[in-house]
Amino acid sequence: MADLTAVQPPLARTRWLGPELAVVVAGVTAALLFPDDLGFITRINILAIFTLSLALVIGQAGIATLGQAAMFGAGSYSAALWAIHITPEPLSGVLIGALVGASVAAASGVLMLRTRGLTLLMLSVAVAQVLLETANKAGSVTGGDDGLADIPVSPILGVFAFDFRGQVGFGYTLAALVLVYFCLRRVVASPFGLTCRGIRADQVRMRAVGAPVFRHLLSVYTLGGAVAGIAGALSAQTTQVVGLNSLGFELSAEGLVMLTIGGVGHLAGALLGVPAFMIIRHVAASINPYHWLLVIGLLLIVTILFLPQGLYGLPEKGRAMVRRRPK
Amino acid sequence: MTLFASIMIDGIAYAMILFMIAVGLSIALGLMHVVNMAHGAFAMLGGFTAVLLMQRAGWRYEFAVPVAVLLTALASVPVERYLISRVYRRPELDQALLTIGVAFVAIALVNLWLGASFVSIAPPPWLSGPVDLGFRSFPRHRLAVILLGFVVSAALWIFIERSRFGVRLRAAVDNAGIAQTVGINTARLYSAAFAIGAGLAALGGIAGAELLPMEANYPVKYLVLFLAVVAVGGQGTLFGTFLAAILLGVIDTAAKYLLPDIASISFYLTMLVVLALRPQGLFGRKEAA
Amino acid sequence: MTERLRLTGVTKSFGGLSVAADINLSLSAGDRTALIGPNGAGKTTLVNLISGALQPSAGDIHLDGLRVNRLDQAARTRAGIARTFQVSRLCRDLTVIENVLLPLIQRHRAAFRMWPASASDHAIRAEAVACLEPLGLAAVAGRRVSELAYGEQRLVEIAIAIALKPRVLLLDEPAAGVPESESGMILDVLARLPRELPILLIEHDMDLVFRFARRVIVLVAGAILFEGTPAEVAANQTIRDIYLGRDGHGAASL
Numbered sequence: 001m002a003d004l005t006a007v008q009p010p011l012a013r014t015r016w017l018g019p020e021l022a023v024v025v026a027g028v029t030a031a032l033l034f035p036d037d038l039g040f041i042t043r044i045n046i047l048a049i050f051t052l053s054l055a056l057v058i059g060q061a062g063i064a065t066l067g068q069a070a071m072f073g074a075g076s077y078s079a080a081l082w083a084i085h086i087t088p089e090p091l092s093g094v095l096i097g098a099l100v101g102a103s104v105a106a107a108s109g110v111l112m113l114r115t116r117g118l119t120l121l122m123l124s125v126a127v128a129q130v131l132l133e134t135a136n137k138a139g140s141v142t143g144g145d146d147g148l149a150d151i152p153v154s155p156i157l158g159v160f161a162f163d164f165r166g167q168v169g170f171g172y173t174l175a176a177l178v179l180v181y182f183c184l185r186r187v188v189a190s191p192f193g194l195t196c197r198g199i200r201a202d203q204v205r206m207r208a209v210g211a212p213v214f215r216h217l218l219s220v221y222t223l224g225g226a227v228a229g230i231a232g233a234l235s236a237q238t239t240q241v242v243g244l245n246s247l248g249f250e251l252s253a254e255g256l257v258m259l260t261i262g263g264v265g266h267l268a269g270a271l272l273g274v275p276a277f278m279i280i281r282h283v284a285a286s287i288n289p290y291h292w293l294l295v296i297g298l299l300l301i302v303t304i305l306f307l308p309q310g311l312y313g314l315p316e317k318g319r320a321m322v323r324r325r326p327k
Numbered sequence: 328m329t330l331f332a333s334i335m336i337d338g339i340a341y342a343m344i345l346f347m348i349a350v351g352l353s354i355a356l357g358l359m360h361v362v363n364m365a366h367g368a369f370a371m372l373g374g375f376t377a378v379l380l381m382q383r384a385g386w387r388y389e390f391a392v393p394v395a396v397l398l399t400a401l402a403s404v405p406v407e408r409y410l411i412s413r414v415y416r417r418p419e420l421d422q423a424l425l426t427i428g429v430a431f432v433a434i435a436l437v438n439l440w441l442g443a444s445f446v447s448i449a450p451p452p453w454l455s456g457p458v459d460l461g462f463r464s465f466p467r468h469r470l471a472v473i474l475l476g477f478v479v480s481a482a483l484w485i486f487i488e489r490s491r492f493g494v495r496l497r498a499a500v501d502n503a504g505i506a507q508t509v510g511i512n513t514a515r516l517y518s519a520a521f522a523i524g525a526g527l528a529a530l531g532g533i534a535g536a537e538l539l540p541m542e543a544n545y546p547v548k549y550l551v552l553f554l555a556v557v558a559v560g561g562q563g564t565l566f567g568t569f570l571a572a573i574l575l576g577v578i579d580t581a582a583k584y585l586l587p588d589i590a591s592i593s594f595y596l597t598m599l600v601v602l603a604l605r606p607q608g609l610f611g612r613k614e615a616a
Numbered sequence: 617m618t619e620r621l622r623l624t625g626v627t628k629s630f631g632g633l634s635v636a637a638d639i640n641l642s643l644s645a646g647d648r649t650a651l652i653g654p655n656g657a658g659k660t661t662l663v664n665l666i667s668g669a670l671q672p673s674a675g676d677i678h679l680d681g682l683r684v685n686r687l688d689q690a691a692r693t694r695a696g697i698a699r700t701f702q703v704s705r706l707c708r709d710l711t712v713i714e715n716v717l718l719p720l721i722q723r724h725r726a727a728f729r730m731w732p733a734s735a736s737d738h739a740i741r742a743e744a745v746a747c748l749e750p751l752g753l754a755a756v757a758g759r760r761v762s763e764l765a766y767g768e769q770r771l772v773e774i775a776i777a778i779a780l781k782p783r784v785l786l787l788d789e790p791a792a793g794v795p796e797s798e799s800g801m802i803l804d805v806l807a808r809l810p811r812e813l814p815i816l817l818i819e820h821d822m823d824l825v826f827r828f829a830r831r832v833i834v835l836v837a838g839a840i841l842f843e844g845t846p847a848e849v850a851a852n853q854t855i856r857d858i859y860l861g862r863d864g865h866g867a868a869s870l
């Protein structure tokens with residue numbers, strides 16, 4: 001019988017909840033160390049969820065997109081409108097955000113996912129831009145250029161009311177992050193996840209094993225849209241503000257950069273890259289806004305050329321370098 | 328009638344700018360199969376170099392512009408050889424990310440050195456002022472841009488179709504492997520093609536400074552425009568890029584004149600429609616699976 | 617003898633260029649047929665036409681009596697037509713066992729299950745190992761494909777095709793690019809493939825052809841020039857002239 005210990009079965013890997021626990025510990029530690037920066041940490045949680053959606057769509061299935069903000073913004077606006085017009089109850093708002101994000105992804109996916117390369121990239125940008133301009137023009141609904149403000153949000157489960165210090169917001173988004181991470185880890189370990197990775201590697205090969213490639217791409221892109229929509233909804237609820245930048249190219253590009261720095265091929269890359277990026281930007285931007293652009297630019301170049309696995313791959317790179325040194 | 332003429336003249340001027348800048352991107356994509364998100368930086372470099380030569384060194388426009396174009400082309404060579412060529416065989420996403428990084432660095436350097444404000448390039452007296460075409464008068468500069476665009480397109484076409492360099496270029500686009508076995512030094516070819524593209528971008532940037540103002544953020548701000556032209560036209564085709572530039576330029580201008588409400592969407596809608604119906608672009612080759 | 621695959625009048629042309637002309641072919645259970653021909657004769661094109669990578673300009677392709685012209689590549693694979701590629705197309709960053717899990721997941725209709733399920737995953741895994749063992753790949757199951765020798769990679773290609781439990785198997789130059797030292801491995805594996813599975817083998821290696829095939833089809837310029845036993849082919853002067861007894865590793869055919 002072959003030695004299968006080198007090939008750990010996926011379910012065993014997901015039963016081990018270490019990674020999720022690590023996220024909780026890291027989040028709580030950060031909150032305890034920096035109690036006045038809970039808004040900043042909350043933003044990190046939300047962007048981490050957004051970047052996880054990219055880790056799924058790009059890292060697992062190879063769909064190179066610069067338009068993921070379309071689903072984030074759609075989730076943001078829909079959750080805001082839900083809160084304003086229907087009910088300020090937050091959990092239903094998140095569900096709405098997920099559904100709308102998924103719908104936008106599915107609709108645009110049908111258009112985009114039969115294409116590849118530059119065409120796919122440009123279509124993703126075009127979709128997000130068209131949505132942005134539509135939101136800009138539909139001022140009566142979306143607030144146009146000013147966006148929506150004073151979005152009402154009632155206590156979570158009727159008990160946890162959002163406070164000025166941001167503690168509830170922090171806990172709320174952290175819980176969401178852990179839940180999303182838990183679910184996505186299982187998706188990655190599932191047969192669906194492996195099939196997506198196969199598609200990322202070689203679409204022709206996958207057709208030759210009978211895989212309905214387009215249906216797979218549409219499924220994973222829709223799931224990614226739901227996750228991005230959740231992030232958008234959380235953003236609307238915790239900041240109580242939604243603007244056109246939630247649909248903007250900058251957000252999509254930022255997500256991509258954060259994921260790259262953390263490591264594209266792994267979900268954990270999102271969890272590493274987002275705090276790294278946000279902290280660097282915070283520090284460098286306070287000196288000079290263009291300094292951080294320089295740092296990020298150099299970081300990107302270095303990552304792509306020398307550290308293709310991003311921060312996630314650092315320990316492995318370090319081990320490889322140690323091994324190469326003569327004893 | 329005046330409206331139509333206005334749209335055409337403004338639209339084609341805009342299109343010529345887009346073409347001159349985007350053609351280098353299209354060549355890089357078709358020849359080296361590399362997505363260069365930093366391409367706009369060459370347009371920016373050309374613009375700022377021209378401004379520096381004119382304002383700080385006191386050169387005349389007529390000298391500053393060609394020198395700026397030349398300097399940009401030369402500067403692009405080490406960038407291509409030592410940075411961009413390292414991702415030629417990597418997946419598109421890696422290429423896009425590396426070049427975005429290069430664009431960021433370019434923006435930061437320009438800003439740190441020259442500040443974040445807009446910089447204008449004042450054309451010389453013989454290019455300024457209005458020209459009366461009977462039904463309307465137009466800025467002389469804009470008409471000059473149209474003329475320049477056509478001259479550049481024609482020259483480029485002749486160069487690529489007739490010169491020995493052009494033959495080698497087209498051979499390498501068709502099949503790099505075979506081109507190499509026939510003795511074509513593809514590395515030098517790539518550098519040369521890249522430099523030509525960068526020089527043209529510089530020219531387009533300088534000429535288009537009225538429509539696309541020079542500032543540190545230039546590469547990222549207008550990146551989508553240039554990419555759209557290449558994607559819609561089909562990568563690696565001169566004619567495709569030209570036609571796409573005209574299409575997008577005229578439609579965008581027409582929308583601004585006729586339907587200002589949807590003007591901003593029209594550009595992206597056009598791109599969406601074309602790419603949805605013809606993913607390989609108007610003149611692109613259908614990619615084999 | 618049950619007929620599995622039938623091609624009638626299959627023709628393909630690109631504009632004015634004809635790459636397949638009125639091909640009539642039949643494969644039945646247990647067949648061991650080799651497809652030979654000079655470079656550019658259209659052998660891989662024919663495989664592409666059968667597998668669905670290309671659509672015929674005219675003619676019909678029937679699998680188990682069903683007309684499959686309308687089905688795309690993935691659908692034809694699911695219907696039972698499996699192929700390997702002349703130049704290995706494997707997921708290089710995935711492990712050997714993961715590469716074999718891909719077709720199994722499709723066959724078990726688990727491809728859209730988005731959560732791991734203990735019993736089912738284990739069963740599929742066990743089947744993957746069972747696919748690798750007869751090919752001698754069980755020991756490298758956990759290694760990345762990019763780390764394998766090219767000969768082993770060619771075997772993984774075959775493992776993937778077999779894992780599909782196909783009705784018809786198309787092997788496109790399985791020994792191509794494999795060094796002499798490793799080609800014996802390939803021949804061993806070919807000999808041990810399921811008896812009743814009809815196999816169409818494209819090969820330039822005449823040694824392999826004569827040891828493996830019971831029937832040989834000679835394809836020249838997109839048309840079938842001759843069909844017969846290996847001995848008949850070897851004795852045919854016209855074919856000898858065209859081929860000049862070549863048995864080396866050929867360059868890519870069309």
